[in-house]
Amino acid sequence: MEERVLRLLAEAAGYLSGQQIGQALGVSRAAVWKAVERLRARGYVIDSVTRQGYFLRSAPQKMDREAILAWMPPDHPWQDRITVLAEADSTNTRLKVLAAGDAPEGTVLIAERQTGGRGRMGRSFVSPPGMGVYLSVLLRPECLAGALMHLTCAVGVAMCDAIQDVTGFRPGIKWTNDLVGDGRKLAGILTELSVEAESGAARYAVAGIGINCRQRPEDFPPELGNRACSLEMLLAHPVDRNRLAAAMILRLYEMRAALLSGRDNLLNRYRRDCVTLGREVVFQWAGKEETGIARDVDPEGALIVELSGGKTVQVASGEVSVRGKTGYL
Numbered sequence: 001m002e003e004r005v006l007r008l009l010a011e012a013a014g015y016l017s018g019q020q021i022g023q024a025l026g027v028s029r030a031a032v033w034k035a036v037e038r039l040r041a042r043g044y045v046i047d048s049v050t051r052q053g054y055f056l057r058s059a060p061q062k063m064d065r066e067a068i069l070a071w072m073p074p075d076h077p078w079q080d081r082i083t084v085l086a087e088a089d090s091t092n093t094r095l096k097v098l099a100a101g102d103a104p105e106g107t108v109l110i111a112e113r114q115t116g117g118r119g120r121m122g123r124s125f126v127s128p129p130g131m132g133v134y135l136s137v138l139l140r141p142e143c144l145a146g147a148l149m150h151l152t153c154a155v156g157v158a159m160c161d162a163i164q165d166v167t168g169f170r171p172g173i174k175w176t177n178d179l180v181g182d183g184r185k186l187a188g189i190l191t192e193l194s195v196e197a198e199s200g201a202a203r204y205a206v207a208g209i210g211i212n213c214r215q216r217p218e219d220f221p222p223e224l225g226n227r228a229c230s231l232e233m234l235l236a237h238p239v240d241r242n243r244l245a246a247a248m249i250l251r252l253y254e255m256r257a258a259l260l261s262g263r264d265n266l267l268n269r270y271r272r273d274c275v276t277l278g279r280e281v282v283f284q285w286a287g288k289e290e291t292g293i294a295r296d297v298d299p300e301g302a303l304i305v306e307l308s309g310g311k312t313v314q315v316a317s318g319e320v321s322v323r324g325k326t327g328y329l
Contacts, residue, residue: 001027002042005035006070009046009056010243017053042066061130063112064242071246078106078253085109087129089116091136092190092208098138099194099204105140106253110245114210131215131230133245136208137252143260145195145202149300150263152177152191153270155207158255159187160273162247163211167235172275174329175294175303175322179211180275183329184229187211209248213239227328263299271297275329276322281305283315283322294322 004025008016018029025032036046036054042064045057059067065084072079081104088094088111095109113129141148156173163179164170171179171186179187188210194203212230220228231239258266271277276294283290283305292305295312302314303322315322323329 001025001031001035002038003066003069004074005032006039006044006056006066007074009054010070012056015047015049015052015055017051020053059240059242061241063110063133063245067242068110068246068249071243072250076250076253078108078249081106082108082110082249085111087111087113087115088134090114090208091134092192092206095136095138095206095208096192096194099206103138105138105256107138108135108249110135128215128219131219132213133209133211133241133248135210135245135248136206137249139205139207139256139259141202141205141256141259143202144200145193146200146300147260148193148202148205149302150267150270151193151205151207151259151301152189153297153301154255154259154263154266155189155191155209155252157266157269157273158251159189159209159211159248161254162244162251163187163231165247165251166244167231167239169231169235170273173270173273175274175276175297176301180329181229181231181234184227185212185224185328186229186231186234207252211244211248213241213244267297267299267301270301276303276324279324279329281322281324285313285315 005021008021008024018032021032022029040046044059047055047057063084065082068082069079091109091111091114095107098107111134114134156177156179159179160171171181174180177189178185190208192206196203212228214232215230216233274297279294281292281294290307292307294303295306296304298304298314302316304312304314306312
């Protein structure tokens with residue numbers, strides 16, 4: 001009941017009377033009042049004015065499953081598969097354990113805080129409480145693992161869409177898996193595959209995303225310096241993390257539907273968002289450091305780099321880290 005009342009208040013442009021809410025939900029005004037009181041007890045600030053009704057002033061700052069669902073269609077196929085944890089070592093690690101069992105596709109884990117958040121190539125991902133959205137989703141595509149080499153690219157595009165849906169701001173993508181704003185890292189993506197040894201078929205894929213939402217410059221560790229940012233730093237106002245989590249889930253669901261049949265379109269969109277293309281980059285190749293111009297992304301998501309003399313090489317995401325000639329980008 002609270003979830004349905006919350007959805008109406010969240011979507012309303014102004015005050016809604018108890019009678020309007022009751023008529024929309026088929027319940028009494030007394031039932032509406034009780035639902036509002038329960039929402040207030042959970043930290044929602046809801047104004048009430050005689051002859052005007054109720055107005056949702058602000059949502060609690062913690063991640064809340066019902067608040068996430070309030071921003072999603074009530075009949076969404078994944079709505080019963082979402083779990084919010086107060087803390088996890090890593091949502092990807094937790095979800096892989098569930099994936100090894102019978103967890104269905106679309107199972108989503110969200111943590112308020114991660115104590116062992118992970119990025120590519122064994123790097124850590126800083127995940128303080130109350131500051132970001134740390135979310136992993138389980139996918140079970142029926143295909144060979146080789147057909148999923150573009151998965152990280154597809155997730156990157158979906159997350160750009162989700163952020164734009166909520167804030168109006170569209171990040172760029174630093175190949176292969178970082179979302180960026182104002183030349184700094186805003187979010188990271190880690191995709192992991194489990195493969196059947198004999199057939200090469202994908203058993204499952206887990207896509208984990210961490211988006212910085214509320215950090216200020218002093219909240220980042222010193223080693224990140226001016227290389228990291230948050231949505232609040234970019235936009236100069238807070239972002240509703242529950243609304244963002246809902247948008248992420250909705251966009252991941254759309255991405256899953258197009259993952260195999262719409263690969264070309266996803267990669268074309270990735271190319272448009274990728275800020276690495278056209279830049280001079282430094283990377284490791286054949287045991288030595290090379291410099292070249294990032295020209296394109298191939299159908300598997302590998303970066304095509306043009307070396308001096310015109311020769312091109314394909315750099316796979318799992319092999320090396322690419323950085324700009326003068327720094328992070």
